[in-house]
Amino acid sequence: MPGNPLRAAASGRRSGLPLAERRGVSTTDVTGVYPRRTILGFSLFIGQAFLYNAITFGYAQILAEFFHVKTDPGYYFAVIAVGNLIGPLVLAGSSTRSAASR
Numbered sequence: 001m002p003g004n005p006l007r008a009a010a011s012g013r014r015s016g017l018p019l020a021e022r023r024g025v026s027t028t029d030v031t032g033v034y035p036r037r038t039i040l041g042f043s044l045f046i047g048q049a050f051l052y053n054a055i056t057f058g059y060a061q062i063l064a065e066f067f068h069v070k071t072d073p074g075y076y077f078a079v080i081a082v083g084n085l086i087g088p089l090v091l092a093g094s095s096t097r098s099a100a101s102r
Contacts, residue, residue: 056077056080059080060077
C-alpha cells in the first residue's frame with residue numbers, strides 16, 4: 001500500500017500521525033504493521049477485563065468472608081458504578097484544564 005500513512009510513520013519517514021489521518025487507518029492496517037503490539041494490546045486488554053470483573057463481582061463476598069461484614073452486594077455495585085462514572089469525568093476535566101493551560 002503506497003499511500004498508507006501508518007506504514008510511512010512506522011518506517012521513520014514521518015515522526016507521527018496527525019489525527020485527521022488516523023481516522024483513515026483501519027484495524028487491518030494496524031495488525032499488518034504491528035502484529036506483536038496488536039497481540040500484546042489485546043492480551044493486556046482482555047487480562048484487565050478479567051481482573052476488573054473478578055474484583056468488582058467478588059468485592060462483597062471478600063468483605064463478607066474475610067472481614068465479616070454483613071453485606072448486601074447491591075450497595076457495593078452502586079458505589080463502584082458511581083465511581084466508574086465520576087472517575088473519567090474528573091480525569092477528563094483535569095486533562096482539558098491542563099491542555100488549555102499550555
